[in-house]
Amino acid sequence: MALENRAAQIPGPKRALEVTSLPANHPAPGEILIRNHAIAVQPLDAKMLLSGYGGAGALQNYPALLGTSGAGVIEELGEGVNGLNVGDRVVFDTKAYVKPDVNQREGTWQRLVICDARTVAKIGDVAFEQAILVDFPLQTAVGALHLFLGMGKPGTGSVDEKVLVWGAGGAVGHTVIVTASPRDKERQKALGASEVLDYKSSDVAEQLRALGPYKYLFTGSGDAASQKVLASLLQPEGGQFASVLGGEVELPSNVERVYKAFSQAAQQDEQNEFRAWWYSDYLPRVLQENLVESAKFTKREGGLAALQQASADVFEGKVRGKIVVNPQE
Numbered sequence: 001m002a003l004e005n006r007a008a009q010i011p012g013p014k015r016a017l018e019v020t021s022l023p024a025n026h027p028a029p030g031e032i033l034i035r036n037h038a039i040a041v042q043p044l045d046a047k048m049l050l051s052g053y054g055g056a057g058a059l060q061n062y063p064a065l066l067g068t069s070g071a072g073v074i075e076e077l078g079e080g081v082n083g084l085n086v087g088d089r090v091v092f093d094t095k096a097y098v099k100p101d102v103n104q105r106e107g108t109w110q111r112l113v114i115c116d117a118r119t120v121a122k123i124g125d126v127a128f129e130q131a132i133l134v135d136f137p138l139q140t141a142v143g144a145l146h147l148f149l150g151m152g153k154p155g156t157g158s159v160d161e162k163v164l165v166w167g168a169g170g171a172v173g174h175t176v177i178v179t180a181s182p183r184d185k186e187r188q189k190a191l192g193a194s195e196v197l198d199y200k201s202s203d204v205a206e207q208l209r210a211l212g213p214y215k216y217l218f219t220g221s222g223d224a225a226s227q228k229v230l231a232s233l234l235q236p237e238g239g240q241f242a243s244v245l246g247g248e249v250e251l252p253s254n255v256e257r258v259y260k261a262f263s264q265a266a267q268q269d270e271q272n273e274f275r276a277w278w279y280s281d282y283l284p285r286v287l288q289e290n291l292v293e294s295a296k297f298t299k300r301e302g303g304l305a306a307l308q309q310a311s312a313d314v315f316e317g318k319v320r321g322k323i324v325v326n327p328q329e
Helices: 043-051 100-106 128-148 182-190 204-211 224-233 262-267 269-288 303-315
Strands: 005-010 018-022 031-040 069-077 089-093 112-116 120-122 162-166 175-180 195-198 216-219 239-243 255-258 297-299 322-325
Touching: 005 303, 031 128, 043 303, 069 112, 069 128, 089 112, 089 128, 089 262, 100 112, 120 269, 128 216, 128 239, 128 262, 128 269, 128 297, 128 322, 162 224, 195 204, 204 224, 216 224, 224 239, 224 255, 262 269, 303 322
Parallel strands: 162 175, 162 216, 175 195, 216 239, 239 255, 297 322
Antiparallel strands: 005 018, 031 069, 031 112, 031 322, 069 089, 089 120
8 A cells, every 4th residue: 555645845935834745755775764753843943934044955945844853653664774673663863954855755844754774763662752852952962062062972971071051951961050940940950950040140150150160061042142151151261162053143262152053963974973872872771761851842733734833833932842743643
């Protein structure tokens, strides 16, 4: 029986999504076909859909499919795939924003998604929503700190190596100082943060400086205020910090802002060792041992047709936590 596929496509710049039937692709050697059961609407997705932001490969060609991550069940295996089986429950990442030519096959805003078998992690009986909500932000933090700032892998650092995470969604290792809202203080403490400061406090920079110095600095919000504070903490010697956003923030000449697609690092050919460790070892262990708390989320009913309004709500800041959609509905 032929597989039926449905997708939410962007027909053109700043155009509304169109839910339509698409041919189901079959996996090439080294690939797998996954029946996708979970889409988490990311701020980048919403920005690309509603503002026509073209900083990622997905929007260089139309019609386009958004989404780089998903969670679901393996439907079909390509030639040469070992260690995975039809029916396995997995979380996965694709090259939809890395290589424009694979966008229609690997964009996750569809029911059937092609994926490189090397970027798939088995999740056992972990809920699809939990898996996708852990994978994306955790890979962003670990990729930024380990691959781009040189911090050791989680669990290998020294308490003498202080880490500052601005806008923390969870502890990432070493001695961790975080900023968060006051209502999130106890949760951050439970996750392992050594100190939790209110990022809105008028003297937060002074408080942070008193707790330093820091070997690794990362802003998970990427806003201008956080970048300026982190740059000030690196004075007078200078240094670098990682940020999830670039922007027009003017920084001192002795400070480097490291701004990369951290969540896409495992898709790069030069990161073979990191990719194998992430999907075969670390991520499955984190999920199955419940080592990281997933973000709070709202399940939005309506399947693919719900993605337009869900994206608008994320873009306009109308929701707390994440919105998750099941494309099979």
